[in-house]
Amino acid sequence: MVQLKILYWNVGKSYERGKLLLEQEETYDIVAIQEPGRNLNGDIYRPRGGRYFGVDCSEKGRAVIYVNKKWNLKDLDFQAGKDWTAVTFKNLRDPTTVYSIYSPILTQGTPEHQWGSPLLEFIEAGPPAGNLVAVGDLNLHHPDWDLENRTSPGAARLLTWARRWRLSLLTPRGEPTRLGNATRGERDGTIDHAWLSPGVEAEYWGAQRCEQTGSDHCPQEIWVQVGRKNKKAEEEGGYSWSLMDTEKVKEASEKRISVPERIDTVEDLELAFRRLDGELTSIAEEFVPHRKKGRGRRANWWTLECKTATKEARRTYWEWFGCRTASNWREFVEATMKKKRIIAKAQQATWRDGVAEASKNPSRLWPLERWARTRSHRPADPPKLPALQTQEGAAEIGDHSGKAEILADRFFPKVEVPTDHLPDWTEPPEGVDPIVISELVDEEDVQDVLSRMAPNKAPGIDWYSNRFLKLCGQPFRQAMACLASASLRLGHFPQRFKDAKVVVLKKPGKSAAQQKLAGAWRPISLLSNVGKILEALVAKRLTQAAEEFNLLPEGQMGNRAGRSTEFAVRVVTDAVHTAWKLGAVTSLMLLDLKGAFDRVNHRWLLHTLWEMQLPTWIIRWVASFVAGRRGSLFFDDETSRPYAITAGVPQGSPLSPILFILFITPLYRKLATIPNTITVGFADDTNVVAVARTTEENCRTLQAAWEVCSGWAGARGMEFEATKTELMHFTRTRAPRTETLQLGDTVLQPTESTRFLGVWLDRKLNYRAHAEAVKQKMTTQTNALTRLAAKTWGCSFARAREIYTKCIRSAIAYGASAFHQPTEVYGKPRGIVIGLAKYQTKCLRVVAGAYKATPVRNLETETFCPPLDLYLNKRVRAFEERLARTDQARFVRGTAAWVASCVQARRARGRPPADKPESGAAKARWAEAWAPTEKLLAMAAGPPPESGTPPPASQIPEPTAADREEWLEDATNREWVSRYNHHLAAAVAKSGQRYEFTIADLNPKFSGEAIQRHMVGTKKKKGRRRKPEEEEDEPYPLTKAKSSLLVQARTEVIGLRAFLHRRKVPDVLTPICACGLEKETFAHIVLNCLDAETLFWSDPDSWPLSKEELQEYLDDGVKAERILSWALRLGRLKEYRLAVELEEDQREELARHS
Incomplete structure (x- = not known):
């Protein structure tokens, strides 16, 4: 027998309550939640790496179900309706179906057909086969279970359903599952039920064991005994490549991988590849652990403090439950509020620390960025594909084999057309000489292919990762060169590489109705990585021949x-x-x-x-290669x-x-x-x-x-x-x-x-449609930045800027060679870039942690991001230069x-019409005027010779990528500096003599030095297997809070009285500092403030004594950090209070561990 531990609870539409229930230490086989809370996307709580499969009901209804991931997904079937969900365990002796149900209240006088209860649907449908367990909030009273003999409208329907499905009630009569509010004249009720089919043995625990409280419903727990012992956790196919012993793999490859001496036939080739596969498998089996089935993990914000607060809230709850006095109720409310504060703070601190740590490691940051950009705004995908239809309106097919047949008809079509009239391809065409392509493969060819293969790509059916094949080194390359040469010479692609594991993925942007058709899904073939080396070798030869002999059309x-x-x-x-x-x-x-x-x-x-x-x-x-191929579809954790x-x-x-x-x-x-x-x-x-x-x-x-x-x-x-x-x-x-x-x-x-x-x-x-499309894209693209960085927390300044430039700005700039109207030399922006520039400004405020009032010119120089139109100028000029030096110019x-x-x-007579600014001809002329090619060639030629005679053009080397980048940067910075000076002069003219120059105004940087001021000193760079003497020094960044404060201090757009009074903040009545000397600016509190004087840095020699010295300090990361740390601890900047508090908590935690 195997035991199913089931918890069901109406959480009162609380998202946090449901989250805590799923993240607590106690785990269940099934968690059935009624009236779940939903996030801003309208989705229930179901984290990708959590411990449960989460299944939502249709139409965002009020009953969901979670199944522990210790159960294999392929052994489960899910169904869902308006206010019910169900899971069927197929691998038990008798299939067992568990229902989560929410039945709304039927008010007096409402017709039953308007009730909307799933009970009516169940009565019509009849019971499914096997054992049945139905739990949930039914909102019905009846003397059979109510101590006060109340009867609700609709209770007869519940009894009819129970009779037709042959169900019996497990919940004890009079058990208070919902606690009434005495102030509203309510009484306790037994409305959360557990119903069982005959022969199902179960034990009722009620609310005794669950740690969570807070809803007016009590969490209910039952243990159900069902036939057949559950299988032990299975090992998934494949290996845990991250745990591979790299040194031993290299050593074993030298000893075990052999090079075949002679391959004359197809059978010899198949045997040689079989032998190579055996050698690779023996190495992997010995030095790479097998991958085990994932069961998810509990959220890492669940700390001992959270656990203690939860237990205390539960203790006070039971005290109030036993004696419902006003004092016990106040104690329970206070404990509950304290628990919420502790958990909220733990979640906040864990997320912020995690993002800050990820910013130090690109391998962790970019997956996080991809999640923020592509998935954070979308509801989580259900654990299984929905039931599929062959066409719209057809019957839905929900079993795995039926869905596989529908997908296979789409992915593996049978294309039958007459081909008997086609000539024999085994002999070359008469009168022509075939193209000559070498069929010999050497070790360098294999190395070139391996170097282009991503190391951690998903392996195919042989489970070998590219990283493993690369580590096998020269023995593997020599063996592959020999085998590949034989494969090409014999014209045979080994049969073992023709099987594919075809993973079914959802196409983006498909609605729930579209997902029921095969066209909403995309096949991705996971092939053998060893076989892909062979394919890449042939692809390289075909590509070179196609270009060399002009086999492909220009278009x-x-x-x-x-x-x-x-x-x-x-x-x-x-x-x-x-x-x-x-x-x-x-x-x-x-x-x-x-x-x-x-x-x-x-x-x-x-x-x-x-x-x-x-x-x-x-x-x-x-x-x-194309003959005899087979594909097995993989979806729902099962292979067809x-x-x-x-x-x-x-x-x-x-x-x-x-x-x-x-x-x-x-x-x-x-x-x-x-x-x-x-x-x-x-x-x-x-x-x-x-x-x-x-x-x-x-x-x-x-x-x-x-x-x-x-x-x-x-x-x-x-x-x-x-x-x-x-x-x-x-x-x-x-x-x-x-x-x-x-x-x-x-x-x-x-x-x-x-x-x-x-x-x-x-x-x-006019590209207005493109501008609108970019606008729509920015609603999700900017998530990559706004969900990973803010003013006082998140990834570092440099990483936030990198996310903007590599992800968001690249998305804005795509197609610039077509849509961008280049800005003339010392001219103003024009075209759709005027509207697109606001997205850059919005993102730079997040990167810099700056206020909206910060001048855009300062944002651009502080983050080293030129105005968007100048960046697009650079892109267009690079395109025109690339066009001029490639064969595409002719086309x-x-x-x-x-x-x-x-x-x-x-x-035509007279002057021809002028070219439009966005036309190709106009852009070509503009490009030469904006960044002349002569300057690029001069950079490539280097400094002039001492003789003064320039070398002939034939002796000037081809410009390198670095030359081109420097050439474009020079042109961009020329325009940028001019525009910056113009905008600064306009601001001064507008303000007259009242304008106060800031450090950012006096010391702008138009280079990477603006980023370096956010780096602090050096620390030891450690590796997993690096010896202490091999550790290197590397710079580390300021925290995001300190970087934001640095930008605010340099621009003087900061939360101090001088700025707040200027912006007419209601509670700030004067710009004068509390010390009474002068306006409260950052320079004042650092240099002259009497109230802050006693908190100066302990070493007076390392403290600025004038505005000139302060400017020097704020331009150097090491010196700036001292002042910024002091300013944060001073406590005058209220928006940084939480950042300081979390930093102090982290420091205390580290001190305790040390």
Whole structure:
């Protein structure tokens, strides 16, 4: 027998109460909560790493259930309704279902059909098979369980349900499960019940054992005995690579990994890979521990102090329960409030300390940043996939095998098209010589592939991590070089690498209704990492051959070195601007290829490679790679049966991207034959641009392009979805053009704006739609910063700035080469960047911990973040320089000539119309004026020779990345310094002689020195296996509170009387300090304040004596820390009180441990 410990409790809509219940020391198999509290996202408490699986009811109802993670997810089934949830334990002798139920009160006179109780649903549905346990808040009185013989409306329905489901009541008659409020004339009641089916043995404990209190309902505990002993915790497949003994792995690799002497046949190759796998497995088994099944963990804020306060609150509760006097009630309320304060403080301190510690370790900070940016604002995902439908309106299928079949039909389609007419690919085309590609692999090739592989990527079915393979060193590289050469020579991809574990992931932004369809889910293939080395070696050879022999079309920008989405966007926007200049119209058709990677026909793929005159050995190897593949779907902690994969290339393979763009190349060739069109794509995104004098002509052209695309896809068993295709006419007319396209049975209407490779384009190219999209994105992107840093706590100044520049500013700047109107030399910002700049200002206030009143010019210099328009200038100039030195210049710059040929433009009389500032031609001219290329070449050439004669251009070396960065920084800083001086002069002129210059005004930094002032001295850098004598010194940062205070002190926008009075804060009646000498500024309290004088630093020689010295101190991290620590302890800055208190608590804790 196995015991199910079940706790059920109505927590009175308290989020904190439910959290404490789940985080207390006592654990349960099931926790059923009624009327749960919800956070701002409307979600219940269910942390990702917690100890329970949390299942919410539908429509944010009032009954949820939690199951301990010691139970395997694959052995559980979950169901949910409006006000009920249930879990079924499938691995017991008899399946046992536990219900959590909330039945609302049925008021007198309300019809039963308006009641909304799940009891009515249960009566109609009938009982499920197996044992049943139903617990929850039923809000019904009846003489069968009520001592006062009360009867509620609807109680008869409860008895009807119990009779039909053959349930008996476990809760003792008269047990007070809800305590009435005597001041409102309420009496205790027995309304929280536990009902059992026949044969279920259970023990009722009531509220005796639970530590939590606070609700007017008493927590109820029962122990249920069910058949079959629970299994011991299983070990998950794979290894704990973080615990690997690296030194012993290296030593063992030298001794155990062997290089095959001779491989002549496919059987020899399979045997050699089997032997290598055995050698790797023996090393891993001996020196890497197995990974155990995770059961979650309790929150680390649950301290001894929290436990003690909780026990005290429970003691006072039972004293009041036994003797309900006013004094006992006051004692209970006081203990409860104290418990809440202690727990809140512990949670706050733990979170702040955790973020501060994570800022010292990038491997911990960036996962935290990713959570804040992508998941912190979204409800947690349920533990299992919902029941799926084959199509909208179809019956829902909830069992694992049924869901797997639906997903497999989507992910592993069977593409059957006639291919008998295709020529034999095993012989090269007649009259042509195939391309020569080397099939020899050496150790350097393997090392190059390994160096590009992320060390901690999820392993495939062989469980070997890339880090482990890298540690195996030269023996492994030599063995792989030998085996890879044999694999390529024999044209055989080993069968052991063809099985994939296909993880099912949810696509972002899908609603609950959409998640019931397979299209809302994405397959990611986890392949063998050893096999991926083979795939990467072939991918590298194919990519080099494709570029060297011009096998790919110019318009294909995806998965190619030196090309990007920015190039593709520039081609389209240049075409639009050139067409407008010539009085023409541009139209864009954005195509959607259904299941692109999953529907690649293997025979057509081989034929395409054959037509490209690739060597027979590589076609044979690719044929072996795609043949005989199988995939097992992994979701709900369970793996499906293997499915044969007869089409497609695996998503997750390093070879798939190059194979797909080669496969789709013939479509680009066919589209190139259609006059007045150009095709621009990125991997499976295909877009056709048409240019003509009228939109009607463009529609006819795009109609022909659609027919070509549809025919090409149909012959290969693929499909371009007409309903997902988009059409846009770029015009500057007041009214948009309405000409449509007829795509089969679908009439395609033109749109006003569309998302093109991540950049939103509108028909007038004013980028207002893109600005709105960035605005929407910022609502979540800024979470990466605001949830990890604040004025007085969080990650350090440098880390907060890094999060802003790498995550948020990068998101704002994406597509700048298209949407940004460059600021002219010494000019003002223009275009949508004026509106986007406010997001930078908002974020810099968080980084710096500054008030809203802090001048923006000071925020930018204190954080070393130039004005946003100047940063975008830098991005655009870098793009123009990159464009000029790559092969893409010919394609992008040739767009104008192509448009002119499309409209048969003739030279117009008089001056040609001027280019728009955002056009490509105007940006190219601006770029050369803003940062001349001559300066970059001069930097690359170095200082002039003593002879004074400059070297010839042929002898000037290629500029390095450092040269380019310095060149762009010089141009940016030139504009930045000029603008800063202008804004400062304007502020002085506005204030007249009353303007008081601050330290930030007098000593601005336009370099990384602004960040260094937030670093304090050095401390020993320790490593996990570093000897004391090998420890290095490294700088460490000021705390976030001290960094914020430093910025406020330098700008004098600080919570002291001088500033607060100037801002007309109601309670501040005078700017004069309490000492009566002068205005209360930071400089005053440090240098002259009589009340603060006795608290000066103990060493008077290390204290500033003048404003000049104070400026020097506040520009040096070590000296500044002394003053900042003193200022915080002074107590005049009220917003820093909690930070000081937590720091003192932490210091006391460290002292106790030491």
